[in-house]
Amino acid sequence: MHAYRTHTCGQLRKADVGATVRLSGWVNRRRDHGGLIFIDLRDHYGITQCVIEPDAAAFAKVDAARSEWVLTLTGKVVARLEGTANADLPTGEVELRIEDCVVQGQAQELPLPVFGDHDYPEETRLTYRFLDLRRERLHKNIMLRANIVTSLRRRMIAQGFTEFQTPILTASSPEGARDFLVPSRRYPGQFYALPQAPQQFKQLIMVAGFDRYFQIAPCFRDEDGRADRSPGEFYQLDLEMSFVTQDDVFAAVAPVLAGVFEEFGEGKKVTAPGAFPRIPYAEAMLKYGSDKPDLRNPIEIVDVSAIFDREDVAFKAFKNKTVRAIPAPGAGPQPRSFFDKLNEWARGEGAAGLGYIQFEEESGNIVAKGPIAKFLSPDAIDALTAKAGVKAGDALFFSADAKTDRAAAIAGAARTRLGRELGLIADDEYKFCWIVDFPMYEWNEDDKKIDFSHNPFSMPQFDREKFLVLDPNDNDTILGMKAYQYDIVCNGYELSSGAIRNHDPDVMLKAFEIAGYARAETEEKFKGMINAFRHGAPPHGGTAPGIDRIVMLLAGEENLREVTMFPMTQSAQDLLMNAPSPANAKQLKELHLRVVYPEK
RNA sequence: GGGGGCGUAGCUCAGUUGGUUAGAGUGUCGGCCUGUCACGCCGAAGGUCGCGGGUUCGAGCCCCGUCGCUCCCGCCA
Numbered sequence: 001m002h003a004y005r006t007h008t009c010g011q012l013r014k015a016d017v018g019a020t021v022r023l024s025g026w027v028n029r030r031r032d033h034g035g036l037i038f039i040d041l042r043d044h045y046g047i048t049q050c051v052i053e054p055d056a057a058a059f060a061k062v063d064a065a066r067s068e069w070v071l072t073l074t075g076k077v078v079a080r081l082e083g084t085a086n087a088d089l090p091t092g093e094v095e096l097r098i099e100d101c102v103v104q105g106q107a108q109e110l111p112l113p114v115f116g117d118h119d120y121p122e123e124t125r126l127t128y129r130f131l132d133l134r135r136e137r138l139h140k141n142i143m144l145r146a147n148i149v150t151s152l153r154r155r156m157i158a159q160g161f162t163e164f165q166t167p168i169l170t171a172s173s174p175e176g177a178r179d180f181l182v183p184s185r186r187y188p189g190q191f192y193a194l195p196q197a198p199q200q201f202k203q204l205i206m207v208a209g210f211d212r213y214f215q216i217a218p219c220f221r222d223e224d225g226r227a228d229r230s231p232g233e234f235y236q237l238d239l240e241m242s243f244v245t246q247d248d249v250f251a252a253v254a255p256v257l258a259g260v261f262e263e264f265g266e267g268k269k270v271t272a273p274g275a276f277p278r279i280p281y282a283e284a285m286l287k288y289g290s291d292k293p294d295l296r297n298p299i300e301i302v303d304v305s306a307i308f309d310r311e312d313v314a315f316k317a318f319k320n321k322t323v324r325a326i327p328a329p330g331a332g333p334q335p336r337s338f339f340d341k342l343n344e345w346a347r348g349e350g351a352a353g354l355g356y357i358q359f360e361e362e363s364g365n366i367v368a369k370g371p372i373a374k375f376l377s378p379d380a381i382d383a384l385t386a387k388a389g390v391k392a393g394d395a396l397f398f399s400a401d402a403k404t405d406r407a408a409a410i411a412g413a414a415r416t417r418l419g420r421e422l423g424l425i426a427d428d429e430y431k432f433c434w435i436v437d438f439p440m441y442e443w444n445e446d447d448k449k450i451d452f453s454h455n456p457f458s459m460p461q462f463d464r465e466k467f468l469v470l471d472p473n474d475n476d477t478i479l480g481m482k483a484y485q486y487d488i489v490c491n492g493y494e495l496s497s498g499a500i501r502n503h504d505p506d507v508m509l510k511a512f513e514i515a516g517y518a519r520a521e522t523e524e525k526f527k528g529m530i531n532a533f534r535h536g537a538p539p540h541g542g543t544a545p546g547i548d549r550i551v552m553l554l555a556g557e558e559n560l561r562e563v564t565m566f567p568m569t570q571s572a573q574d575l576l577m578n579a580p581s582p583a584n585a586k587q588l589k590e591l592h593l594r595v596v597y598p599e600k
Numbered sequence: 601g602g603g604g605g606c607g608u609a610g611c612u613c614a615g616u617u618g619g620u621u622a623g624a625g626u627g628u629c630g631g632c633c634u635g636u637c638a639c640g641c642c643g644a645a646g647g648u649c650g651c652g653g654g655u656u657c658g659a660g661c662c663c664c665g666u667c668g669c670u671c672c673c674g675c676c677a
Contacts, residue, residue: 033640034633049637067627084635092637109610109628116626116638118612123669176677196677223676348604350673455677497677570670 004072004104010046014093016077023048023096024072024104026134027065029115037062039098041073044139048091050075052098061101068107068114068131074100122561126575129566141563144264145551149216151263152237152547155256161214161239166201168194168218174517174525175456177221180232188592194220197544199457200529202240203501206540207532214239216547224570227559228493228549231572234560237550240542246484246500249541250276250434257488257495257545261430264554271432276488280437285405289324289412291438294492295431297419301326301411302388304398312377317352322404324411325388328418331395332358338421339370342397345417351410354397359385361392372398416492430553432490437461440483441514443475450478452515458483458499459541460511468506472514488545495550498543505533 004024012021025043039050039062050073052062065071075098086092112124112131125132132138153163172179172193179193195201197219205213217238225231237256241249254273261270277295284291287300304325308318331338339356346354357376358369368381376384390396397418399411419425440460442453450472460467461482470477484500502508508530512522523530551563561567568574588594 029637031636031639032633033636036634036636038636038639040637047637051635053634081635084637086637089637111610113611113627118626120611121607121669123607124611126669173677177675199677221676224674226676227671229676452677457677569668571668575669 001074008045009041009043009048010090012048012077012091012094012096014079017079017094019077020075020099021077021096022072022074023050024070026114027067027069027071030065030067032063039065039071039073041071041096042134046091047089048094048096049080049086049089050096050098052101056098058098058101061103062098065101065103066107068110068134069103070105070107072102072104073098122569123575126561126567126569129576133565138562141551141555141557142565144555145547145563148260148264148551148554149547151260152256153216155259156214156237156239159212159252159256161212162210163215164205164210164213165215166195166198166205166217170195170201173200175452175515177223180220180222183591183593185590185592196221197236198238199455200526202238202542203457203503203529203540204532206240206242207503207535207537209242209538211242212239213241213542217544225568225572228552230548230560230564231568231570235547236544237547238542238544240540242538242540244500244539244541246436246486246541249498249500249543250486253488253496253498253543253545254432257490257550258432260550261432261490261554265430269429271430277433278436279433281435281439281482282437284435285408285412286324289399289408289410289415290492291435291487292489292492292494293412293433294416294419294425295433295489296425296427296429296491297415298329298424299327299415299419300389301408301415304384304387307376307380307383307387308400310380310383313375313380315372315375318355318398318400321400321402322407323398323400324407325384326397326399326411326414326418327388327390328356328395328397328422329390329424330393331418331422332360332393334395339395342414342417346399346410346414349410349413351399351401351406354399354410354414356395356397357381357384358395359390359392366392370395430490432488435487435489436485437482438485438487439479440481440485440511441478443479449516450475450514452511454483454485454497455499456512456515457501457508458485459502459504460484460507464504464507468510470510470514478514484541486543488543490553493549493553494546495553496543496545498541500539500541503533503537503539505530508533 001022006021007023009023009025023041025041028040028042028047031038035054037052040047041050052059073096075096077094078097080093080095110131112120112128114131114134133142169182169192172181172191176196179196182192182194184190184192198215198217202213215238217236218233219236220233222232241252254276258270258273281291284293286303289301301324305321305323307313308315308323343354355372356370357373360367360369366385368376384396388396397414399407399414401407439453440458441450444451461484486498487494488496502511509519509522513519548560548563552560555563557563566576
């Protein structure tokens with residue numbers, strides 16, 4: 001007989017009755033009836049009830065066992081007595097009558113009980129991650145993650161993609177997030193950087209002629225965490241293709257994502273791969289106040305600036321501003337406190353407030369109520385209801401700001417909040433869309449200069465010859481320029497970002513020049529890639545869906561830690577492994593480093 | 601870097617207007633119990649109220665500072 005087990009804890013059935021078997025696992029639960037002890041033995045596969053009576057030889061050993069001890073139990077499989085079967089367990093019709101017990105590992109009193117589905121503080125969960133991972137929720141999520149990754153690989157390979165590895169120790173690159181640096185022992189004062197993404201490598205792979213690349217790629221960015229953004233590191237399904245247009249990339253990626261959501265979505269409705277709506281960035285910012293709209297939310301924002309600028313509208317606070325109206329279907333009869341609460345929330349978000357009008361029906365006519373209704377003529381009210389598509393019983397909220405992007409952002413946040421509070425968001429659906437036509441550049445107000453708005457390697461949507469002779473001070477043209485840059489968004493989460501790349505070294509140098517990088521500087525920083533582009537570069541493009549967020553959505557979780565095996569805290573510490581931690585003097589000396597602590 | 605929430609027994613939590621010896625459930629330990637599957641019954645142990653300072657006759661509670669976890673803003677090509 002095997003030293004540890006002949007079966008798993010999820011395996012035994014009625015057909016096994018009479019067999020002598022051996023199981024190994026953890027004590028999930030122990031029930032002591034004095035003369036009779038039940039042990040629920042748990043492993044990766046399931047739970048089997050084991051039982052022993054006082055006259056058995058192994059009784060003393062089993063009697064000593066406590067929760068989460070690791071035991072190897074040997075004995076005969078017996079059918080449970082009439083009326084004592086457990087329908088909740090797949091193994092519930094049988095039990096193991098213990099004849100021998102070997103204690104493989106004892107457990108101290110638990111700082112985090114494995115049994116039960118209580119919530120525990122994050123600090124405890126992270127410090128004792130190995131215990132938390134034994135629990136059903138995390139165990140299930142991590143297995144889901146593994147299965148999703150396997151499915152993604154299978155789907156990519158089936159589409160003719162090949163998986164390649166790229167370096168982890170590489171060079172720092174300008175723009176983008178803060179890098180993690182790794183000091184070089186052999187080159188004093190010089191540093192490797194961990195890749196923020198294998199961006200340049202995958203483009204080089206295209207130049208090298210491999211055509212369709214993918215990788216489950218670790219990415220490192222030294223940025224602060226959020227619920228949907230792990231601090232430090234995350235994984236992408238990184239992919240790149242040669243000789244493709246934007247449409248070709250969409251046609252390759254949408255079926256992979258829609259497919260994996262169909263496969264693991266437990267019957268939830270998924271947008272068909274060919275039917276992802278394509279929403280231009282500008283339209284998304286107007287209608288949803290966000291470049292990652294949750295399309296399950298039916299609310300659509302409209303611009304009503306012109307209405308508030310009319311002469312028959314006397315509301316001074318909204319004059320000469322961008323005013324966005326957020327319809328709140330059914331919110332008309334809400335109590336005053338509902339509107340006050342939202343107003344207070346908006347002020348907390350940095351808005352001046354959140355004006356509103358309630359619409360009621362009085363003898364067949366729509367009547368506007370609320371603090372600012374009286375400033376609008378009946379004709380202006382009609383214009384508002386027509387534009388926003390509101391009816392009696394609805395409310396309309398207003399976000400106004402001299403800065404259009406501020407007004408849009410507050411409106412977007414209000415849209416999300418109203419959608420939730422009014423229960424308008426269907427939770428049985430995965431709604432995908434493409435956000436396309438991102439601006440190539442944006443104005444950096446702090447530094448009073450033009451920056452790349454997203455990926456500096458994207459191809460501008462602009463005539464090549466005209467681009468090369470663009471006046472770097474022609475801000476109107478430059479800031480109005482779009483790029484072949486696109487995101488995939490699902491249920492309000494940015495799942496993927498990609499682009500058709502700029503493979504033309506002249507256009508690339510010019511693109512960086514517009515963003516304020518001297519030609520020599522760009523040549524130096526991207527020596528490898530520009531050099532490659534001068535030796536025959538194919539047109540290429542790709543994207544990189546975030547694995548962690550995909551798993552989070554499919555697991556129905558709202559935090560990445562729930563789908564990450566060994567996550568860090570929000571403040572980027574690993575409480576289990578105790579990282580980061582100080583380097584010793586020898587290590588520092590070898591690396592030619594000295595630590596200068598910040599002054600307190 | 602900034603703002604909000606939380607921090608009381610191993611764990612989950614309660615704790616009134618600042619007032620006697622800080623409680624409950626669960627776990628742990630001991631006793632009883634032969635059919636439970638959140639087993640049941642009896643008993644016991646278990647507290648730096650995150651930490652430091654202050655106000656007060658008196659602080660878990662009020663004030664200041666600080667640390668940790670978390671959510672958000674900044675940041676995230």
